[in-house]
Amino acid sequence: MSPVLSGVLQLLALVAALALAHIPLGNHMARVYSSGTHWRVEKWIYKGIGADPDTEMRWPAYLRGVLAFSLAGVLFLYLLQRLQGVLPGSLGFASIDPDQAFNTAASFVANTNWQSYYGEQAMGHVVQTAGLAVQNFVSAAVGIAVAVALVRGFARSRTGELGNFWADLVRGVVRVLVPIAAVGAVILVGCGVLQNFSGIHEVGQFMGGTQEWNGGAVASQEVIKELGTNGGGYFNANSAHPFENPTPFTNLFEIFLILLIPVSLPRTFGVMTGSVRQGYAILGTMAAIWVGFVALMMWTEFAHHGPALQAAGGATEGKELRFGIGGSSLFAVTTTLTSTGAVDSFHSSYTGLGGGITLLGMMLGEIAPGGVGSGLYGMLVMAVVAVFIAGLMVGRTPEYLGKKIGTREIKFAACYILITPALVLVFTAAATALPTPGDSMTNSGAHGFSEILYAYTSASNNNGSAFAGLNADTQWFNTTLGLAMLLGRFLPMVFVLALAGSLARQQPVPATAGTLRTEKPLFAGLLAGAVLIITGLTYFPALALGPLAEGLA
Numbered sequence: 388m389s390p391v392l393s394g395v396l397q398l399l400a401l402v403a404a405l406a407l408a409h410i411p412l413g414n415h416m417a418r419v420y421s422s423g424t425h426w427r428v429e430k431w432i433y434k435g436i437g438a439d440p441d442t443e444m445r446w447p448a449y450l451r452g453v454l455a456f457s458l459a460g461v462l463f464l465y466l467l468q469r470l471q472g473v474l475p476g477s478l479g480f481a482s483i484d485p486d487q488a489f490n491t492a493a494s495f496v497a498n499t500n501w502q503s504y505y506g507e508q509a510m511g512h513v514v515q516t517a518g519l520a521v522q523n524f525v526s527a528a529v530g531i532a533v534a535v536a537l538v539r540g541f542a543r544s545r546t547g548e549l550g551n552f553w554a555d556l557v558r559g560v561v562r563v564l565v566p567i568a569a570v571g572a573v574i575l576v577g578c579g580v581l582q583n584f585s586g587i588h589e590v591g592q593f594m595g596g597t598q599e600w601n602g603g604a605v606a607s608q609e610v611i612k613e614l615g616t617n618g619g620g621y622f623n624a625n626s627a628h629p630f631e632n633p634t635p636f637t638n639l640f641e642i643f644l645i646l647l648i649p650v651s652l653p654r655t656f657g658v659m660t661g662s663v664r665q666g667y668a669i670l671g672t673m674a675a676i677w678v679g680f681v682a683l684m685m686w687t688e689f690a691h692h693g694p695a696l697q698a699a700g701g702a703t704e705g706k707e708l709r710f711g712i713g714g715s716s717l718f719a720v721t722t723t724l725t726s727t728g729a730v731d732s733f734h735s736s737y738t739g740l741g742g743g744i745t746l747l748g749m750m751l752g753e754i755a756p757g758g759v760g761s762g763l764y765g766m767l768v769m770a771v772v773a774v775f776i777a778g779l780m781v782g783r784t785p786e787y788l789g790k791k792i793g794t795r796e797i798k799f800a801a802c803y804i805l806i807t808p809a810l811v812l813v814f815t816a817a818a819t820a821l822p823t824p825g826d827s828m829t830n831s832g833a834h835g836f837s838e839i840l841y842a843y844t845s846a847s848n849n850n851g852s853a854f855a856g857l858n859a860d861t862q863w864f865n866t867t868l869g870l871a872m873l874l875g876r877f878l879p880m881v882f883v884l885a886l887a888g889s890l891a892r893q894q895p896v897p898a899t900a901g902t903l904r905t906e907k908p909l910f911a912g913l914l915a916g917a918v919l920i921i922t923g924l925t926y927f928p929a930l931a932l933g934p935l936a937e938g939l940a
Contacts, residue, residue, distance in 0.1 A: 394685055394713020397639055401717070404643050405650050412647065413654020413666070419562045420535045420555060421659060429557050440554035445547040446888030449536055452552035453529060453880060457496050460522060461873075464492040467518045468510075477511035478587055478601055490865040495522040497876035498530055498758065500612070500619030500728050500851040501868060503860040507601055507622045512584055519619060520608045524568075527615030527648075528559035530760030533880050534652060535659075537764045540887030541788045542660045547892050549884070563648070564615060571610035571644055578640075579633040581605040605630055613644035616758040618728025618851040626718070626731040627707050638710045638731060642718055645727050649673075649756035652763040660788055664906035669766055672911045676755035676918065677724055680748055684716040687741040705736025716741075723748035726758030728851025735838070735855040742854065743934030746841055749848045750926045751918055752807065758849065764883050766914075771800045771886070773910070773917040777903050787905055789895035799886040806878045808925045810847040810871050815840050815929065817867075824863050829856040833940070837933035842868060847875035 425433070425440060433440050444452065467474075468483035468491060483491065487503060494501040500523075504510070510519070532555035539549050576582045585602035605621045609631050612619060622628040632638055650670065657666020688702045689712055706715040715732040722729050723745040734745050748755075754765040775792050778785030785792040818824040818839050828835040834856075841854035846868040853859070859868065903910065 390711050390713060391685070391689055393711060394689075394716065397713055397717055398681060401639060401643060401646070405646055408647055409651050409654055409670075412651040414658060416531075416563060416648075416651065416655040417658035419558050420550070420655070422558070425554075426561065429554075429561055432557050432561075433553065436553065438551075438553035440551050440557070442551055443548035444551055446536070446549055446884040449549050449552045450881060450884045452556075453533065453884075454877060456525075456552075456556065457529065457877065460496040460525065461492045464495060464518050464522060465489060467514055468492065471511055471514050474511070474513045476513045476584070480509055480511050483509065486862045486865040487860060490869040491519075493869040493872045494846075494851065495519055495617070495619060496526055497849050497872040498526040498615070498617060498726060498761070499846060499849040499872045499876070500617045501846055501853070501859075501872065502619055502623075502851070503865055503868075505623040506620055512603060515608065515621060516604050520604070520611065523608065523611040523615050523617040523619070524560050524564050525556070527564060527611070527617065527759045528556050530616075530758060531559045531563070531648070531652075532556050532760065533883055534760035534763040534767075535655075537767055537883055537887040537890075538656050538659050540890035541767075541790060543891045544893060544895050547888050549887050549891060564611065567647070568607070568611045568614055571614060571640075572606045574640065575606040575610055575637060578637045579629075580609055580637065581630045582607060600630075609641070610644065612729060613641045613727065614647065614759075616645060616649065616725045616727040616761075618722065618726075618730075620729065626729045627733075632731055635710055635714060638714050638718065641729070641731075642721050645721050645725055645729070646756060648759045649725055649762045652760070653756075656763060656767070662788070662906065665788065668906045668908075668911045668914075669763070669770065670756075671908070672914045672918075673754065673756040673762070673766060675911070675915055676751070677720070680720045680724060680744060680755070681717060684720050684741055684744050685713060687738050687744065688712050688716050690738070702736075702738050702741065705733030707731060719745055720748060722852055723850060724751070724753060724755045724757070726753045726761055726849045726851075728845065730852050733855055734841070734852060735834075739833075739934050739936075739938030739940070742837060742841075743930060743938060745852070745854075746837070746844055746930065746934055747922070747926070749844045749850050750808075750811075750930075751922050752804075753848055753850060754918065761849065765803075765879075766918075768800050768803050768883065768886070769918050769921075770905070770914055771796060772804065772921070773914045774903060774905065775800075776917060777910075777913060781903075783901055783903075786896055786902060789898070790890045790893050791896055795889050796886060799882045799889065803879050803882040803886075804921065806882075807847050807875055810875050811840070811843050811926075812929060814843040814847070814867055814871055818843070818863070821863075824861075827858040827861055827864065829858075833933050833936040837937065840929055840933050843871055846871040849876050 468488040472482040536549040626632040653666040653670040657663035838857040
């Protein structure tokens, strides 16, 4: 079988599996977040945290819940790392330095999972399992909760109430993430992924020396790392490591886990708003962008330019041969078009244009299909902008799902869109202008610039993958990337929830003959065009200095 055919067959198998899961999981999540009953275990949790799950919240109260819970998570994870040296199960590892502890705490709470450390050489079992793995669950649940709050904003009328954050958070963990993760972990263990609490042990003699590995609860962290679009690996090689991702089947299964919830959430949106066709329009836009990126990535990486690539059958540098170029390209596009950040190949070794595709995927806002929760609310914000543009073109008051898109709503949407590019470009400019950050670059020229641009794009978009080649374990990068992750996660949530509150207060407007049909393919095309054009205008100068300059050289 040719490598190209193998890649195409993997793509088709993945699409078929996602199509089978879309309706059942989407309907299940709609029932979960519309339910008025509480499970017994959920009541215990509410009692433990002192929350009343039946109290409806307006958007400021909902936001305060998000921020308070996330701040507590940052402080807990920071202290856990700083105290690692005296904790049991630390495997003899020392406490983490303050700047790296801050970076890691911000990273995992913000659902970014950027890592400036070697997991198998820095983090013991307690930090990995009680700290990082727990945040993989709850940070994902926070993202879904914010998305559901925005959906309620479209679905409700004449009320500012968006539900209860604590109920949404707990239900997301207990009824959605934990059950799927439990099944997925069993599958990974059955396929050879580690799951133990063994210590460091010698595995053999290599090149005149010894090699040591430590075990760990890898499968249980790997599954939620992918399912929750987190991305932080138990080992430094991440999903390229055979202990995390041993076979081509597990590679495809992990890609499936990454896409599972983001692909199903548009169905949840359609069911909760009473218009399933609106959900299909959103999903169709996401799918079109994702498939286009996969095709473009495979083309760039399979292109035979030069005798070395011709002999290898494509750009194989930095890719795991057991996955091939097709599986690696599929993983790279999926992980950067979602907020996952897990990698099974070395993005820095991709062709110049291939590296640019991974960058552009994050720059789109990771909305095709995007992160768990963040992909849906990001695409819905873009839908608001697309409706506004259409209204300007035809001279009508823009409406979406019966809600008027006025000055207030478009300001919230505009602020949401501008935050991330501002963080990326300002931090990248500062890092390239100052002398010290430049010392961390392994490469010079366009590729070196891409290393820094990729780092801040990954952090600000809460992705977490690295272009590599950049030594990010410095006080400058640990601090600035940590700030970029926190600001890039929670500032957009402010405007999403404010937009949800504004929409929920409105009286629905009845559809007329002149109402834009937002469930039609025409609107899906307009939405995709708005996403690509707005992103292209924002980031094109930076891309021209980095991957485009390298790819066209």
